[in-house]
Amino acid sequence: MTSTPELQPVIVGAGPAGIRAAQTLAAHGLRPIVIDEAARAGGQIYRRPPAHFKRTPQTLYGTEAARAAAVHAAIDGLQGRIDHRPDSLVWSVQDQQLDVLHGPTQTTHTVPYGQLIVATGATDRVLPVPGWTLPGVYTLGGAQVALKFQGCAIGSRVVFAGTGPLLYLVAYQYAKAGVEVAAVLDTARFADQLAAVPALLRQPAVFAKGVYYVAWLRAHGVALHSGVRLVRMQGDERVRSVVWAESGREHTLDCDAVGFGYALRSETQLADLLGCRFAFAPLHRAHLPERDAAGRSSVPGVYLAGDGAGIMGADAAEWAGELAALTLLADHGVAVDAQRANRLQQKLEKLMGFRAGLERAFPFPEDWAAQASDDLVVCRCENITAGELRRAVANSGADEMNRLKALTRVGMGRCQGRMCGVAAAEILAHATGRPVAQVGRLRGQAPIKPIPIHLVPADSPTHEEVTA
Known part of the structure; x- marks a missing residue:
């Protein structure tokens, strides 16, 4: 074992990627700093409940x-x-120092770094529909957090809608927990999923799990609808029903909660603040930080791993975390198992075909922007509608996301574009007649997430931006 005492890498994120990166560094005699927002490590996919929680791992994770x-x-x-x-x-980050807020004490401090592994994971990809801001409407990830971390359901009669593998997984988890799942409404067509089978069979175990979830839901009486279009969610003080169209006809289904989403999007704000170069990734329909096959970003000393650099799933995140750590070690003269690193690269490359199959099975609904009405709220933080975005394009000629942000404040609220960024880009692309790849992305701004304003130094540019 080769030890380099002066080398203490920092890892941001303690999901599968961050944990395997930390394990690899520790195995080579290093003591990395691992910074994570959660109280207990595990990430979203393996989110851990409080220590006194009574539900078994089999119940939680199936x-x-x-x-x-x-x-x-x-x-x-x-x-x-x-x-x-x-x-x-x-x-925030500047001058190779991370600004860190410790939640329980509401104090902030800096953590210097020389080598940094960014494993920030992913969040839900949201495309708004009328009524999505009603109480009782959650993202799929939010519904899953409630079940895993808090041991509670978002409602007693729940509809799950959108598309992607997570749609069926969360529906299965809820039904398995005893919640009445009124229906699963998938915007993808069954024909799309059937056509994707050859590619999905490249990962037969994962494919078999997906088939099992669908079969289990059907066997337990859960209505599964494919090729639908979500029309609206409606109710008074909270959501009471979902309206969707299937084969040209509208249907209404009563419920007291909805979980919806369109797969996942990478959390890229930290990589942006670090100065990483971005490029549009057609497979992910998003601008992502660039990395080489070994996990190096365009910034020396910064490595990227897991879903924060492209949605590939939990298994790939573990492999990418280990690979990024091995790459970091090798770059700093530490002897590593080169054959292991090569095998990890090969496994990740092999997974790309399966990932492409998922996109074919659960395609992004590219007609969403054309169907979004002018009064649809796109940015719920700033209450910006699709019509306001379109008028900004028509009146000012805005054809780039940050110009649209400056004119309308879309993406300037608490979520920093996490909820509205994808939808706003689709509206802009449709309004300008340009491919979404050409309208740019919302640039990351500090603070990445809301923090108490009294913690921002008075002489910081961030303080001036927040208080302006």
Whole structure:
């Protein structure tokens, strides 16, 4: 084992990618700093409940219980060998120092770094529909957090809608937990999914799980509809029903909660503040930070791993986290297992075909922007509608996302574009007649997420921006 005492890398994120990166660094004699927003490591996919929680791993994670247990055991086994800092939000970065907010104490401090592994994960990709701001409407990820972390459901009669593998997984988890799942409404067509089968069979175990979820739901009486168009969610003080169109006819289904989403989007704000170069990735329909096959970003000393650099799933995140750590070590003269690194690269490359199959099975609804009415709220933080975005394009000739942001304040609220950025880009692309790849992306701004204003130094440019 080769030890380099002066090398103490920092890892941001303690999901599958961050945990495997930390494990690899520790195995080579290093003591990395691991900064994570959650109280307990595991990430979203393997989110851990509070220590006193009574539900078993099998109940929480289903078919992924063994993988979740392995990841949790890995981080638990590292205690004392890593500097793990939970409940900590990296909200800004400058001069190779991370600004970190420690939630429980509401204090902020800086963490210097020389080498940094960014494993920030992903969030829901949202395309608004009328009524999406009603109480009782959640993203799929939010519905899953409630079940895993808090042991509660978002409602007693729930509709799940949108598209992507997560749609069926969350519906299965809710139904398995005893919640009445009124229906699963998938915008993807069954023909799309059938055509994708050859590509999906490249990962037969993962494909089999998906088939099992669908079969289980059908066997337990859950109505599954494909090729639908979500029309609206309606109610008074909270959502009471969902209206969707199928084969040219509208249908209404009563419910008291909705979980919806269109797969996932990468959390890229930190990579942006670090100065990483971005490029449009057609497979992900998003601008993503560039990285080479080994995990190096365009910024020396900064490595990218997991879904924060492109949605590839939990297994790929583990491989990418380990690979990024091996790359970091090799770049700094530490002897590593080169054959292992090559195998990890090969596994990740092989997964690309399967990932393309998922996009074919659950395609992005490219007609969404054309069907979005002018009164549809796109940015709920600033209450900006699709019509306001279109008028800004028509009146000013805005054809780039940051110009549109300056004119309308879209993406300037608490979510910093996490909820509205995808939808706003689609509206802009449709209004200008340009491909979404050409309208740009919302640039990351500090603070990445909301923090108490009294914690921002008075002489900081960020303070001036927040108080202006």
